[in-house]
Amino acid sequence: MATVDFTKVTIKEKPFYKPDLNEVVEVLSRGLKNNFETVSVSAVDCPDLTKAPFNLTSPGLSGDEKLIELGGPPYLVPVVQRDKLYDLVQLARHLRRDPALLIGAGAGPWPHVGVNCEGIINFTVRNGSVAQGTRVVTVEPVGAAKGRSGYLQRTLPASETRVALMGNYLLSDGSPGRVIRVVAKKRTGEANFITSIRETLQKHYGDKVVGLGGAFAVHEGRVKHHVMPGFSSTPLCSDQDVDTWLHYFDMRAPIVHLGTLVTGDLDLDLRVQHFHGYSAHGDGGHYHGDTTPDVVHYEGYFALASTVLRIDPPANTHTLARD
DSSP, X not given: OOOOOGGGSOEEEEEOOOOOHHHHHHHHHHHGGGTEEEXXXXXXXXXXXXXXXXXXXXXXXXXXXXXXXXXXGGGTSSSOOTTOEEEHHHHHHHTXXXXXXXXXXXXXXXXXXXSOOEXXXXXXXXXXXXXXXXXXXXXXXXXXXXXXXXXXXXXXXXXXXXXXXXXXXXXXXXXXXXXEEEEEEEEXXXXXXXHHHHHHHHHHHTTSOOEEEEEEEEEESEEEEEEOOSOXXXXXXXXXXXXXXXXXXXXXSSEEEEEEEESOOTTSOOOSEEEEEEOTTSOOEEEEEESOTTTOEEEEEEEEOSEEEEESOOSSOOSTTOO
């Protein structure tokens, strides 16, 4: 199936406000204490993220860091647009990025899998060669007579570099560098880990829009995820329709999540946060938050982005399916 030609779609780039790392450390150190009992935030040299539990395809998050928002939920709901299929190798070439690390959350390549799926993008182009660590998660029937479902996580081959419909990625050279490390334990507030970070930054920086991307691990506890099933045969016209269509699961730590967050949309119709998770034991999907606040343990590494690239935005947009 043909993929979208990046020379024929709209691409807009706008700058973020990029504060000093040490200032962000101070802001998060104060703000996250409103939502977690134990908080430790620091600016550190990025550890080698190719090692477990992260298993990224590049060691770091640094080097010309940008956020990418590709497509959007209006290509999925109310009715799916199956022609919105994108090749990430072609995107890297179009942007003249080599090396290029792309990590984040979006829809996986349904033509390869055979069904709609969650994509956990973990992909590097280096000297023209592809290192592929992307996973996809699909809904699988389990005990259909009782109305129950399960899920299956699998890794894509290096030859499959397509994604579909929508995606939120951190793009960088994948080089070692200084990043923000966030450790939080025992959630005492209502907001999840990513919402806590985003709202803390938004409260402090106001109209100065900050964007970041990276990876975080849940070392202990359990996490609520959804997994998209096959494309709906009827239009999904409300958040209730979307919620009924999605399949929700309580998943086990350790589990790693990749994605992005922004504190404003810069008049680009940006998704404010989007993270997907994967694990060595097969759990994975779209992150909603932990379900075991008393024992949860988060550890994340994040890079501040200088700009955002808004690629192929839907002409007609809405706010459905943004959670």
